Amino acid sequence: MSGQARRPARRRDPRPPQTRIARSRLVAFDVLEAVRDGEAYANLLLPTRIRRAGLDTADAAFATELAYGTLRMQGFYDRVIEQAAGRAASEIDPTVLVVLRLGVHQILAMRVPDHAAVNEQVALARKVAGPAAGFVNAVLRRVARTGAEEWRERIASAERDEDGRLSALTSHPEWIVRAFRAALEHEGRAGELEALLDADDTAPRVNLAILPGLGEQAAADAGVEPDRYSPIGATAEDPIRLAEASGGRIRVQDEGSQLAALALSRAEPIRPGERWLDLCAGPGGKAAVLAAEALAGGATLVANEAVPARAELVRKALVGIPAEVEVRVGDGRAIDAGGTEAGFDRILLDAPCTGLGALRRRPEARWRKRPADVPELTKLQGELLDAAIGALKPGGILAYVTCSPHTAETFGSLGAALARHAGSVEQLETRSVVQGVSRHPLDLAGGAETVQLWPHRHGTDAMFIALLRRTR
């Protein structure tokens, strides 16, 4: 019998490492092509493609870093490619450009040896872009001749002003750089702009919400690490598996989203019988927290969502909560509160917004959003605010929340609604409510009536929270 036959069975992937890594690169390429082509979202598509390709954990991590990192840094990489190729990115075939961007990310930001990055991308180019392989080879070799730091200096020195420099180096469109600066200036913290932009380019940790009264035992059994701020938040060694095994009682959720939901549910003690509404509930992350809080306090929740498929996600998000939650499909602007007498005691308006506060999670979002989206959204936010205020009982509380720090969507939409409803709505001290909810004091700036969370300061998405009370 040969020595090999006597060895215990090995469970390692028998394919040579090159082939396995090539498959990860192909997955990342497919995802970037789909994102470029249409409406695909990397965070939804990537897990499916990884599963379909049968990648193991290490290869899946490589594909994820390659796809997400390349998408985030696309603006910077295109400038590098333009200098190395001696032509504008818009003049390069889009598929070839994707192959090049993936190569540049491996060379400048991943620990892939230059020769491996170049050879593998040339092989990929041969497969997907035939005759362009020679061009890919030449450009990537030129990129690899210069170190990452020197590329940064070269790219920065090609920019005319500070906004251009920040935009190029941190790979954010200039209008987003300006919007972030304005939001930070609004709270007297303009000096934090670079830290914010850098934080956006860093992959966020996977954070968990332990649904109050429901998920604590499973969380304790798994030995989770409590979050710094959210009293129901935690991290775990294998968060996805823990969430999947919990029957919906432990959920993946950003700490800032948890604080936003808790700001409403814990703004004041719950009186049994209260009626709550989540006006724009899909996909249901905050609705799940509210439903658990309502269950514990003797309140009931209605969750409304305009898009049927997203209302279905709300239903799924609520499976672990043993409470009757009515899920409605409808335009929140026409919400039926059942007459003034039967209005709601608390309403969450987690408004449709540009999502500029969650760019870490949606790597392609910064390239898809347009300044023209802002006025469309602020109009909708205003209409939803009017509907929400109209659906509140006198004395009832509204939480206006956005996952965008853009001041038009935060102070702009809010201020206009306050002016329209002057005399019947007042602002509450949101800051003290959120500080009261938080495990540790949050470093918050600006006025006491609103709370703006930040990725660079709090490690959360940039959530904006404002609590209002209807006075009559």
Ligand SMILES: C[S@@+](CC[C@H](N)C(=O)[O-])C[C@H]1O[C@@H](n2cnc3c(N)ncnc32)[C@H](O)[C@@H]1O
């Ligand atoms: C920011 S998301 C809400 C996120 C949700 N609260 C969560 O934590 O999972 C905004 C939601 O509003 C929905 N939406 C957009 N326009 C709407 C409208 N006119 N009425 C109700 N929902 C709307 C969107 O489909 C989207 O699901």
